[in-house]
Amino acid sequence: MTPRPASAAPAPDHLVAEVAGPPFVPSEAAAAIVLGVLALLISGLFGLLLAALSEEGRLSASGIGLTAMLEALTTGVVTGAAGIVLKPVRLRTVAVIATLVLVAIDLATVRASGAGVLLVRALAGVPEGVLLWISIGFISRTATPERWAAMLFTGMGLTQLAAATGLSALVLPRFGANGGYVVVAVGAALCLLVAPFLPRSLGASAAGGETSGSPPLRGWVALAGTLVMAGALTAVAVYVVPLAQQAGLSVGVGRTAVSVSLACQMIGGVLATILAGRVRYITVFWVCGAVFAATWGVYAIHAPAWLFIGMSGAAGLAAFVAGPFLVPMTVEADPSRRAAMQSGAVQLLAGAFGPLLAALLVSDRDVHGVLILGFVLQAIGLAVATVLHRTGQTGRAPGLLPEPSA
Numbered sequence: 001m002t003p004r005p006a007s008a009a010p011a012p013d014h015l016v017a018e019v020a021g022p023p024f025v026p027s028e029a030a031a032a033i034v035l036g037v038l039a040l041l042i043s044g045l046f047g048l049l050l051a052a053l054s055e056e057g058r059l060s061a062s063g064i065g066l067t068a069m070l071e072a073l074t075t076g077v078v079t080g081a082a083g084i085v086l087k088p089v090r091l092r093t094v095a096v097i098a099t100l101v102l103v104a105i106d107l108a109t110v111r112a113s114g115a116g117v118l119l120v121r122a123l124a125g126v127p128e129g130v131l132l133w134i135s136i137g138f139i140s141r142t143a144t145p146e147r148w149a150a151m152l153f154t155g156m157g158l159t160q161l162a163a164a165t166g167l168s169a170l171v172l173p174r175f176g177a178n179g180g181y182v183v184v185a186v187g188a189a190l191c192l193l194v195a196p197f198l199p200r201s202l203g204a205s206a207a208g209g210e211t212s213g214s215p216p217l218r219g220w221v222a223l224a225g226t227l228v229m230a231g232a233l234t235a236v237a238v239y240v241v242p243l244a245q246q247a248g249l250s251v252g253v254g255r256t257a258v259s260v261s262l263a264c265q266m267i268g269g270v271l272a273t274i275l276a277g278r279v280r281y282i283t284v285f286w287v288c289g290a291v292f293a294a295t296w297g298v299y300a301i302h303a304p305a306w307l308f309i310g311m312s313g314a315a316g317l318a319a320f321v322a323g324p325f326l327v328p329m330t331v332e333a334d335p336s337r338r339a340a341m342q343s344g345a346v347q348l349l350a351g352a353f354g355p356l357l358a359a360l361l362v363s364d365r366d367v368h369g370v371l372i373l374g375f376v377l378q379a380i381g382l383a384v385a386t387v388l389h390r391t392g393q394t395g396r397a398p399g400l401l402p403e404p405s406a
Contacts, residue, residue, distance in 0.1 A: 067118050079342075091198050091200060135344075154320070226329070226343055247302050260309050260312055267320075285322060
């Protein structure tokens with residue numbers, strides 16, 4: 001691939017600045033974000049669709065968790081592997097091929113049951129990972145990746161919320177799980193409309209050279225920090241309802257807390273978009289870390305319903321503020337942006353890593369061990385981020401924006 005020439009001047013206001021190469025036009029930026037939103041649509045529908053399969057006798061109760069983990073794991077592994085192995089060229093063609101494969105797999109789920117569901121959904125993670133790789137490739141090359149990651153987070157949350165509401169009210173009661181997966185296939189097919197507007201290729205990194213390949217040591221350390229911080233949140237999140245019950249509250253309160261948390265995530269995504277480029281990632285991490293610690297402290301006691309629900313909302317908001325700022329942490333640790341290319345994949349893997357560790361520490365009678373796990377993982381992640389920030393290079397890579405003073 002011929003590297004795109006470095007931009008000599010800041011991008012005009014109507015274009016999106018890239019750290020190396022000519023700026024992206026708005027249609028390319030929008031297409032890359034929409035592609036990522038559509039690729040991750042299924043991740044917010046696991047509970048509904050897999051539970052529907054279980055109700056129809058096509059999947060066991062244990063198979064629900066295993067299937068969700070396999071699809072998320074495959075998506076994360078493929079996204080990460082693509083960032084190391086593939087060069088970001090002919091992206092429109094790649095997107096079309098991946099979309100056609102994904103649609104076929106989604107439709108094949110209609111005829112699957114038992115072990116077949118596990119196999120088909122694990123395979124679905126392959127094209128999903130490729131589509132996500134394209135979106136993350138764009139985000140990692142922008143001058144303010146946290147802003148575009150926040151847009152991806154917000155769009156993903158809104159789309160998943162709308163799809164879940166529509167499936168619950170209109171599709172699943174009448175057409176069952178098969179109808180749900182047909183809707184998912186239609187959603188995936190929308191990528192065909194997006195593909196012609198994607199960038200044809202992506203440029204080299206700001207540090208000079210390609211972003212494909214394995215990150216350096218500091219990049220891997222930043223990814224480890226990403227894994228433990230994101231893993232802490234997913235570990236606690238899956239036990240909110242049991243934690244409510246063991247605090248003497250009803251299942252309804254626990255479910256309300258989950259719903260309020262999801263709603264507040266949308267606000268968090270918008271707030272992250274506003275803060276991007278204005279606040280240091282380390283400041284965001286410590287403030288959000290304090291919110292998480294306060295929330296988990298409330299979960300540990302017999303708190304009243306209003307406090308339990310309110311702190312769940314605060315944690316949801318903080319999660320979607322902190323998430324996009326994981327990208328600039330990896331960029332500072334590795335200016336070649338190879339680590340940034342892996343950030344999304346690692347966050348997906350954290351969705352399996354956190355609950356897996358939590359399963360070793362909880363029992364039917366007591367799930368409070370997950371709170372200790374959350375505190376420990378979050379502390380490790382904050383320590384990693386702080387060390388990386390304080391030991392970062394004094395000279396910033398060409399094309400990177402000056403670090404915010406806040």
